[in-house]
Amino acid sequence: xxxxxDYKAAEDxxxxxxxxxxxxxxxxxELIIQTVSxxxxxxxxxxxxxxxxxxxxxxxxxxxxxxxxxxxxxAYAHKILTGRKEEFHSLRQYxxxxxxxxxxxxxxxxxxxxxxxxSISAALGFALARDRLGESHNVVxxxxxxxxxxxxxxxxxxxxxxxxxxxLVVLNDNEMSIxxxxxxxxxxxxxxxxxxxxxxxxxxxxxxxSRVPAIGSTVIKAAERMKDSLKYLLVPGMLFEExxxxxxxxxxxxxxxxxxxxxxxxxxxxxxxLLHVLTQKGxxxxxxxxxxxxxxxxxxxxxxTGMIHKKAGPPTxxxxxxxxxxxxxxxxNRVLAVTAAMPEGTGLSGFAAKxxxxxxxxxxxxxxxxxxxxxxxxRGLRPVVAIYSTFLQRAYDQVVHDVCLQNxxxxxxxxxxxxxxxxxxxxxxAFDISFLRHIPGISVMAPKDxxxxxxxxxxxxxxxxxxxxxxxxxxxxxxSLTKEYKTLPWxxxxxxxxxxDLLILAVGTMVYPALKVRxxxxxxxxxxxxxxxxxxxxxxxxxxxxxxxxxxxxVTIEENVVAGGxxxxxxxxxxxxxxxxxxxxxxxxxxxxxxxxKLDKLIEIVELTPEKIVDKILTRFSIKRKNxxxxxxxxxxxx
Numbered sequence: 056x057x058x059x060x061d062y063k064a065a066e067d068x069x070x071x072x073x074x075x076x077x078x079x080x081x082x083x084x085e086l087i088i089q090t091v092s093x094x095x096x097x098x099x100x101x102x103x104x105x106x107x108x109x110x111x112x113x114x115x116x117x118x119x120x121x122x123x124x125x126x127x128x129x130a131y132a133h134k135i136l137t138g139r140k141e142e143f144h145s146l147r148q149y150x151x152x153x154x155x156x157x158x159x160x161x162x163x164x165x166x167x168x169x170x171x172x173x174s175i176s177a178a179l180g181f182a183l184a185r186d187r188l189g190e191s192h193n194v195v196x197x198x199x200x201x202x203x204x205x206x207x208x209x210x211x212x213x214x215x216x217x218x219x220x221x222x223l224v225v226l227n228d229n230e231m232s233i234x235x236x237x238x239x240x241x242x243x244x245x246x247x248x249x250x251x252x253x254x255x256x257x258x259x260x261x262x263x264x265s266r267v268p269a270i271g272s273t274v275i276k277a278a279e280r281m282k283d284s285l286k287y288l289l290v291p292g293m294l295f296e297e298x299x300x301x302x303x304x305x306x307x308x309x310x311x312x313x314x315x316x317x318x319x320x321x322x323x324x325x326x327x328x329l330l331h332v333l334t335q336k337g338x339x340x341x342x343x344x345x346x347x348x349x350x351x352x353x354x355x356x357x358x359x360t361g362m363i364h365k366k367a368g369p370p371t372x373x374x375x376x377x378x379x380x381x382x383x384x385x386x387x388n389r390v391l392a393v394t395a396a397m398p399e400g401t402g403l404s405g406f407a408a409k410x411x412x413x414x415x416x417x418x419x420x421x422x423x424x425x426x427x428x429x430x431x432x433x434r435g436l437r438p439v440v441a442i443y444s445t446f447l448q449r450a451y452d453q454v455v456h457d458v459c460l461q462n463x464x465x466x467x468x469x470x471x472x473x474x475x476x477x478x479x480x481x482x483x484x485a486f487d488i489s490f491l492r493h494i495p496g497i498s499v500m501a502p503k504d505x506x507x508x509x510x511x512x513x514x515x516x517x518x519x520x521x522x523x524x525x526x527x528x529x530x531x532x533x534x535s536l537t538k539e540y541k542t543l544p545w546x547x548x549x550x551x552x553x554x555x556d557l558l559i560l561a562v563g564t565m566v567y568p569a570l571k572v573r574x575x576x577x578x579x580x581x582x583x584x585x586x587x588x589x590x591x592x593x594x595x596x597x598x599x600x601x602x603x604x605x606x607x608x609x610v611t612i613e614e615n616v617v618a619g620g621x622x623x624x625x626x627x628x629x630x631x632x633x634x635x636x637x638x639x640x641x642x643x644x645x646x647x648x649x650x651x652x653k654l655d656k657l658i659e660i661v662e663l664t665p666e667k668i669v670d671k672i673l674t675r676f677s678i679k680r681k682n683x684x685x686x687x688x689x690x691x692x693x694x
Contacts, residue, residue, distance in 0.1 A: 084339035097128035099337040108132040110314035125174035125198035127155035137163035147477035149652025169481025172205025204418025216299020229336040304331030369533035377402030401441035425453035432463040444484025472525035473614035479651030489619030501563030505531035513540035546593040554582030558606040571665040
């Protein structure tokens, strides 16, 4: 008999016995494994919190209580338990349910998440609003130990401890975020996990106190002080209690009965409470337990073997970046690599193995990564900070004040620039050109292919100032790689094709589609010049102006929002030079958050396929085809 098949809503859990909850947990894990094997997704973190999620829903009621899931990639079981079981097969697909909590999707999702270390701040806000409005519901933040490497978590805990409002923070401790955790907090949690004397004595004292008959309040307070004193004696520091939280744990995050008991205890305590729960990442699926980093965020895979499906073809841009950096570091001992808890995701695992003394993983702390790198750069080193576009947003102030204001020669390797697909709006790299281009002193480049990426990295190392290189997720174009590196002429683009009717200025991922656009327009009787801009800042002003004077129509194409992007830079240049005879069209990502879905589907939806671009050009300039034949158009996936 399947419990999950007959399961309807979270209220059903409250009628279950422990043995039934354990069976339900097993069935939920099986559904998650089967679904993610088809859709891809965050498998290992979600499998680790199934028992905890069931216990939370048994003790609390998300119809009124507020759950805030940090990052949110561990909320799959929560989605299944709150009315989305039948839709779960559509996880991360276009038109389906998101891979992260989403308020628009369910009233049981209190807060949209997708980036790390925000849950305690949001939970504190909900708790303060509750108190202000005279309400009485519970507020729970569920945060992973990896997210505790992010400073915002401590800012929120400091404030919560000061205000003493009622809220619960559940620390899901699985000993890692995506890669193994790093830093002093990881060591501190390890001490809490591994101190058998503390755990044994704590349990003995609790049992002793529970057997004492009714006694006066003075004696009870003395006993509590004794317990607290023992805690301080056996676990030096007691950081969480010093921050004003009542600390409970650590407890087994897969013992539902014990979880429920302690959650009820936490629920009845006054002030902020932190419950330390120990879980196993990937619980219930052997390959995910053995290779948790591989199955943190995973594509489709074979359930029976754990073999992850790999696309045949060219290497990824990430792989090419990682291999290139290792090679460049061999020849230049100034080169360092810095990541924010993403050595595998940014392609730096090989660098870390080859040059461990020149590799720095700062944890989920992008601000620290940037400022630390600025100081190293000012001492003559060449730190390469590899961060996803969406996460670099978290360190914007540090890029401005600590890097650019001091002209520190930091190189930003911006992975996942542009659309990333199934992770959705919290992870699309849609804004980096816009939030970097206007900062004085920084240079911004975008390669058209993997060979150009290699040369851009080499060129950036020769430049005495901050440089950002943006490149996309996924497979590269497949061009041949040369053995030697060349220094690109600084601030210069390249003409890829010449024509007299229309000028196309493209950058990064849109260069090869621009060449396809040229082919399609040629079938319509139009001859186009195509320029690979390469440099978004500084622009190749001379090249653009010379070609603008020869054309009536100018089109810019980029995989960034149009507002403040590459096209805006071109328009500003034309305005400064008073080039008024041309008609212009800026093509890029729309002024909206792009939802999740397969990348080729999203490219079609945002109208960045060559065919859609041709339609826009012909419509915008009211150009009539010079022949009677409509172009033969086929859907073109990203090259």
